Amino acid sequence: MATEGFRPLDEKYLVEYIKATPALYLKLGEKLDDLQIKEVGDGNLNFVYIVVSSKGSVVIKQALPYIRGMGESWPMTKERAYFEALALKENGQLCPAHVPEVYHFDRNMSVIGMRYLEPPHIILRKGLIAGIEYPLLAEHMSEYMARTLFFTSLLYLSTTEHKRSVAEFCGNVELCRLTEQVVFSDPYRESEYNRWTSPYLDPDAKAVREDDALKLEVAELKSMFCERAQALIHGDLHTGSVMVTRDSTQIIDPEFAFYGPMGFDIGAFLGNLILAFFAQDGQANEANDRKLYKEWILRTTEETWNLFKQKFIAVWDEHKDGHGDAYLPSIYNKPELQHLAQERYMINLFHDALGFGAAKMIRRIVGVAHVEDFESIKDARKRSDCERRALKFAKLLLKKRRQFQSITEVVSAVRQLHGQMVE
Amino acid sequence: MATEGFRPLDEKYLVEYIKATPALYLKLGEKLDDLQIKEVGDGNLNFVYIVVSSKGSVVIKQALPYIRGMGESWPMTKERAYFEALALKENGQLCPAHVPEVYHFDRNMSVIGMRYLEPPHIILRKGLIAGIEYPLLAEHMSEYMARTLFFTSLLYLSTTEHKRSVAEFCGNVELCRLTEQVVFSDPYRESEYNRWTSPYLDPDAKAVREDDALKLEVAELKSMFCERAQALIHGDLHTGSVMVTRDSTQIIDPEFAFYGPMGFDIGAFLGNLILAFFAQDGQANEANDRKLYKEWILRTTEETWNLFKQKFIAVWDEHKDGHGDAYLPSIYNKPELQHLAQERYMINLFHDALGFGAAKMIRRIVGVAHVEDFESIKDARKRSDCERRALKFAKLLLKKRRQFQSITEVVSAVRQLHGQMVE
Ligand SMILES: Nc1ncnc2c1ncn2[C@@H]1O[C@H](COP(=O)(O)OP(=O)(O)O)[C@@H](O)[C@H]1O
Ligand SMILES: Nc1ncnc2c1ncn2[C@@H]1O[C@H](COP(=O)(O)OP(=O)(O)O)[C@@H](O)[C@H]1O
Ligand SMILES: [Mg+2]
Ligand SMILES: [Mg+2]
Ligand SMILES: [Mg+2]
Ligand SMILES: [Mg+2]
Ligand SMILES: [Mg+2]
Known part of the structure; x- marks a missing residue:
C-alpha cells in the first residue's frame, strides 16, 4: 500500500493533480489558466506549494519518504502526512479559529490540501x-x-x-x-x-x-x-x-x-x-x-x-x-x-x-x-x-x-x- | 465477527469440541472415553473446566459475554480471552517456569486450552x-x-x-x-x-x-x-x-x-x-x-x-x-x-x-x-x-x-x- 499510486509532485504534475481533484479545483475557483505556484518549504521535512489563481488559493503539502533537510540519506515514512491530516482535522474541530482548514487529503500521495494562510501571515x-x-x-x-x-x-x-x-x-x-x-x-x-x-x-x-x-x-x-x-x-x-x-x-x-x-x-x-x-x-x-x-x-x-x-x-x-x-x-x-x-x-x-x-x-x-x-x-x-x-x-x-x-x-x-x- | 461461531460450552459440547480440536485431543492422549470433567470456575469472571483422561489432562477456560459473578446483568466483552491468551503466551515465553503453557486458543469461541496445574497446586x-x-x-x-x-x-x-x-x-x-x-x-x-x-x-x-x-x-x-x-x-x-x-x-x-x-x-x-x-x-x-x-x-x-x-x-x-x-x-x-x-x-x-x-x-x-x-x-x-x-x-x-x-x-x-x- 505504502507506495501504491505515490508520485512526488512537481509544478507540472501538481496542476494535473489539482485538475483531477474536485476539492482543490473548486477552491481555485475552477480556474487554472492563470495559476501561480510557489514552492515555499522552508521547513525541514516536507514540500509545500502555494497555489494561487485569480479566483482562489490553496496550499498543497506533500511528504516524501525521507527528511527534506537531510536529503534522501535520512529516510522517514511519508505516512506522517496521514497523522498530520488527522491532527489538523481534530484540532480544527476543537479550535477552528487557530487551525487552517483541510480541504483534501490523499493518503497514497501523502498530500494535504489546506487553506492558504495569505499574507500578511x-x-x-x-x-x-x-x-x-x-x-x-x-x-x-x-x-x-x-x-x-x-x-x-x-x-x-x-x-x-x-x-x-x-x-x-x-x-x-x-x-x-x-x-x-x-x-x-x-x-x-x-x-x-x-x-x-x-x-x-x-x-x-x-x-x-x-x-x-x-x-x-x-x-x-x-x-x-x-x-x-x-x-x-x-x-x-x-x-x-x-x-x-x-x-x-x-x-x-x-x-x-x-x-x-x-x-x-x-x-x-x-x-x-x-x-x-x-x-x-x-x-x-x-x-x-x-x-x-x-x-x-x-x-x-x-x-x-x-x-x-x-x-x-x-x-x-x-x-x-x-x-x-x-x-x-x-x-x-x-x-x-x-x-x-x-x-x-x-x-x-x-x-x-x-x-x-x-x-x-x-x-x-x-x-x-x-x-x-x-x-x-x-x-x-x-x-x-x-x-x-x-x-x-x-x-x-x-x-x-x-x-x-x-x-x-x-x-x-x-x-x-x-x-x-x-x- | 464477535459472535460468529460462538457457543457457550457445556460438558457435552466440550467433549465434541475437544474431539474436533487436535491440539486438545492430543493432550488427552487421544483418549476421551474415560474423561473426567469438572467445572471449577471459582473466579469471578469466567468458566474453567478441568478435563482429565487416563492419558492426559487439560484446562479449558471460556469467557462468556458477561461477568460470571454478576450474572448476565453485567455485560463484558468475551474478547478478553484473546488478550488473556496473548498475555499468557508472551509471559510464557519470558518466564516459562511460572506460566502455564497454552495449548490452544479459539478467538471466536473465546476458549483457551492450557496446562492443567495438577494437585497439589x-x-x-x-x-x-x-x-x-x-x-x-x-x-x-x-x-x-x-x-x-x-x-x-x-x-x-x-x-x-x-x-x-x-x-x-x-x-x-x-x-x-x-x-x-x-x-x-x-x-x-x-x-x-x-x-x-x-x-x-x-x-x-x-x-x-x-x-x-x-x-x-x-x-x-x-x-x-x-x-x-x-x-x-x-x-x-x-x-x-x-x-x-x-x-x-x-x-x-x-x-x-x-x-x-x-x-x-x-x-x-x-x-x-x-x-x-x-x-x-x-x-x-x-x-x-x-x-x-x-x-x-x-x-x-x-x-x-x-x-x-x-x-x-x-x-x-x-x-x-x-x-x-x-x-x-x-x-x-x-x-x-x-x-x-x-x-x-x-x-x-x-x-x-x-x-x-x-x-x-x-x-x-x-x-x-x-x-x-x-x-x-x-x-x-x-x-x-x-x-x-x-x-x-x-x-x-x-x-x-x-x-x-x-x-x-x-x-x-x-x-x-x-x-x-x-x-
Ligand atoms: N497553510 C499555509 N499557508 C501558508 N504558508 C504555509 C502553510 N503551510 C505551510 N506554509 C509555509 O511552508 C513552510 C513549511 O511548512 P511546514 O508545514 O512547517 O512544513 P515542514 O513540515 O516541512 O516543517 C512554513 O514555514 C510556511 O512558510
Ligand atoms: N491452568 C489451571 N490449572 C488448574 N486450575 C486452574 C487453571 N486455571 C484456572 N484454574 C482454576 O480455576 C479458577 C478460576 O480460574 P481463573 O483463570 O482465575 O478464572 P477467572 O478469570 O474467572 O478468575 C482458579 O481459581 C483455579 O482454581
Ligand atoms: Mg514546519
Ligand atoms: Mg513539520
Ligand atoms: Mg468528569
Ligand atoms: Mg481469577
Ligand atoms: Mg480473571
Whole structure:
C-alpha cells in the first residue's frame, strides 16, 4: 500500500493533480489558466506549494519518504502526512479559529490540501526575529493549547474513546522516534548530526554531554514522552509551526502528533519564546536596542502560561459533569476538592512543561536542528554568547523545574540570569 | 465477527469440541472415553473446566459475554480471552517456569486450552488462609515480575516494538474500564455494588468516601493507570491469580493485561500479601495463633520486593547495551550514572507499587469484590476488626507512600499499626 499510486509532485504534475481533484479545483475557483505556484518549504521535512489563481488559493503539502533537510540519506515514512491530516482535522474541530482548514487529503500521495494562510501571515519565528509584537499571541496560543489538550485528554474523553485514539496514533511511531533521537538523545552524546557554534561553545557542548544530573532528568522526561498518553499533542509546537498576523494566529504542521504528555507542547512553545528572548541581544542594533521587545517576549511567555491555566481550568469546570473518565463528578463534586485537584494537576503540568521546554531549548543549541533566531546572528562570537546564556538557563530550568511555583518566578529567573551574564 | 461461531460450552459440547480440536485431543492422549470433567470456575469472571483422561489432562477456560459473578446483568466483552491468551503466551515465553503453557486458543469461541496445574497446586490465597508457608514464593514471584515487566518495557524494547504492542492491547479497554471502576472509583463514592462488613465498618466506609486527601492521591494513580504504558502488566495479580505448591509457582488469569504502570502488578501482589497478614488474626485458633505465620508473610513481602529489585536491576545490567530505547548506552554507559539511573527508576517504581497496592487493599474492603482471606472469617465483628486495621494501613500507605524509602520501613509500619490496634 505504502507506495501504491505515490508520485512526488512537481509544478507540472501538481496542476494535473489539482485538475483531477474536485476539492482543490473548486477552491481555485475552477480556474487554472492563470495559476501561480510557489514552492515555499522552508521547513525541514516536507514540500509545500502555494497555489494561487485569480479566483482562489490553496496550499498543497506533500511528504516524501525521507527528511527534506537531510536529503534522501535520512529516510522517514511519508505516512506522517496521514497523522498530520488527522491532527489538523481534530484540532480544527476543537479550535477552528487557530487551525487552517483541510480541504483534501490523499493518503497514497501523502498530500494535504489546506487553506492558504495569505499574507500578511508570516511564520511567528520570523516575526520574533524582526521584533514585531503580537498583542493577541498569548491569548490565541493559550486558547489553542487549552482546547486541543483538554478535549483529547481523559478529563473530557471516556477511556474507550481515549484508548481508540491512542492506538491509532501509535502508528506515528517513526516521528516519535525522531523526536526521541534529536531531543532526548543526541544532545547528550557524541553524534555526527550535532553541531554548535564552534569553537566558542565547544566546552559548553561537552559539558552537556558530561552532565550526569542533567542526563538523569532527561531520562525521566524521555520516559514520560514515550509512555504517557495524556492527550493528543501537536508534537512540534515551536514558533516555526505558528503563522501570525496582528490579529490572527494559526497553528500548522502537526505531523509529529500522537498521544503524549501535554507538557511537551506547552514547553515547546514557552521554550522557543525564551530562545527568542535570548537571541534578541544578537538582533539589537543602533536603531533598536530591543529592550522593550525583550520585555514583551517575557510578558507574552508569562501570559501564555497564565491564560492557558485559566482557560484549561475553565473548560474543565464547564465539562466537569461530562463523560470524561478522569475525575468523576460522583467523587470530585465538591468545589474545594475540585479546586485542589485542579491545582495539583496544573502544578504537575507546569513542571512537565518547564522540563520539556528546557530540553527543547538545549537541543536547538547543541543538537542537529538549530533555530533561525540564533542562526540569523551572523557574528559567531555574539551568537555564541546568546546561545550560552540560553543554554545555561535551560540547564538550570531542567534540573530545578520543580522549585518553580509560577511562571512569574521562571521569568524572573530568565531576567536574573540574563542580567548576570550580560552585565 | 464477535459472535460468529460462538457457543457457550457445556460438558457435552466440550467433549465434541475437544474431539474436533487436535491440539486438545492430543493432550488427552487421544483418549476421551474415560474423561473426567469438572467445572471449577471459582473466579469471578469466567468458566474453567478441568478435563482429565487416563492419558492426559487439560484446562479449558471460556469467557462468556458477561461477568460470571454478576450474572448476565453485567455485560463484558468475551474478547478478553484473546488478550488473556496473548498475555499468557508472551509471559510464557519470558518466564516459562511460572506460566502455564497454552495449548490452544479459539478467538471466536473465546476458549483457551492450557496446562492443567495438577494437585497439589492450589490457589495461593487458599494456602495463605490455611497458614501454609511457601519457601520459594518470593523468589518465584519476583522472578516472574522482574522478567515480564522488564522485557516488555522500553528498557528492553525499541519504541517501534513497544508502540505496536501498546496499540494492540488498547483493544482490551473494557477490562481496563472495569478496573477503573472497581479499584479507582466505586470505593470513593456511593455505589450499588459496594459492600463492607456492616454495621461495623459503616463509619469506615463513609470516611473513605469523604477523605479528600485520599481522593487526590487516587486520582493521580488512576491517571497513571490510564495513561502510562510502561510495560505489559498482568492487570489482576492478586493472590487468587497464583497457583502454588511448595516447589512451584504459576501465574494464571492475565485477562486484564494491557500496557500500564508496572507498579500496578507489584502493588497488587504486595497489597494482597498484606491483606493476608491482617486476616490472620481471624484465622487464628487455639491450635495455631498464627504468630509465626504472620512473620513469614511479612518476610515474604519484604523479600518479594527486595528480590524483585535485585533481579530487575540484574536483567537491566545484562541488557543495558541492547536495543531498549529508554537508556541508550551511548549516554548512560558510566557505571555511577547507570547506578544512579537505576536507583531513581526503582524508587519511583517502589512508590507507584505502594500506591497501587494500597488502592487494591482498600477496594477489597469497601468495594464490590472481597477476598476470601476476610470473607472466611465468619464472626462479623472479628472480621471487621481485621478489615479495619488493613484499611487504616492502606490509607496511610496511599497518602504517605513517598515517605517510605524501603520495604523494610513498610513492613515495620505494618507491624507498628497492627501492634497499636490489637491491644
Ligand atoms: N497553510 C499555509 N499557508 C501558508 N504558508 C504555509 C502553510 N503551510 C505551510 N506554509 C509555509 O511552508 C513552510 C513549511 O511548512 P511546514 O508545514 O512547517 O512544513 P515542514 O513540515 O516541512 O516543517 C512554513 O514555514 C510556511 O512558510
Ligand atoms: N491452568 C489451571 N490449572 C488448574 N486450575 C486452574 C487453571 N486455571 C484456572 N484454574 C482454576 O480455576 C479458577 C478460576 O480460574 P481463573 O483463570 O482465575 O478464572 P477467572 O478469570 O474467572 O478468575 C482458579 O481459581 C483455579 O482454581
Ligand atoms: Mg514546519
Ligand atoms: Mg513539520
Ligand atoms: Mg468528569
Ligand atoms: Mg481469577
Ligand atoms: Mg480473571
